[in-house]
Amino acid sequence: MTDRLAGKIAVITGGGRGIGAGITRRFAEEGASVAIVQRNAPPETMLSDRVIHVGADLSRSADIAAAIERVVHFFGGLDVLVNNAGLMFEKTVDDMSETDWDQMMDINLKAPFLLTKAAMPHLRSRGGGSIVNIGSIEGLASNPGHPAYSASKAGIHGFTAAVAVDHGHEGIRCNAIAPGWINSDLSEVYIESLADSSRVRRELLAMHPVGRLGEPSDVGNLALWLASEESAFVTGQVYVIDGGRTKKLPLPSA
Structure with a gap:
């Protein structure tokens, strides 16, 4: 343990399971105070005096704003925002309703925007901070039946670049991680x-x-680096973490 995030306060949406849990554990191990923001309570074993749960329905803008304010009130500030929570379903354009599309965009794209907007003044007041968005290799390509999911993750990658460009002068960095297959x-x-x-x-x-x-800890290690001062000159980037999957050209089966 090196305490690379000692004294830092982080919000991790969906931080109680899967990739989010891997990020939460690594942040806590390295000294951060962490608020897991999600609707359902995470396992009690994840919680401590420095790891708390803040309940929020991320499809509701009022819940998002209130969650950020609760974290700031409880811990005294905010240094890192990890937009991890997401939704996925398999439907082609033919099968998908407008409601389906809106639901995907509300959770995967609109919620990160609203969380970033709510977090921005608090990051600014601390002299800067780091935003880490969880995209996907499906923001670069797609599996069958994932037009909405791929669109939402491509949107996250573009949003990441735009936030980095707009707020770099304030010491606020924004990067994205694009995981491949991660065990959960x-x-x-x-x-x-x-x-x-x-x-x-x-x-x-x-x-x-x-x-x-991949394992959740693999993503957690990369998120930790992006949240820490070790990556102080890194912003606007999308980091693919997929064990080389997207670099391997397929061959026809024998």
């Missing part, structure tokens, strides 16, 4: 629901040059 309880349920889960696991491994799938 949800991905495990998905794999096990498939007819030939053993084959799927083998094929997933074969897609990754590093020979394994």
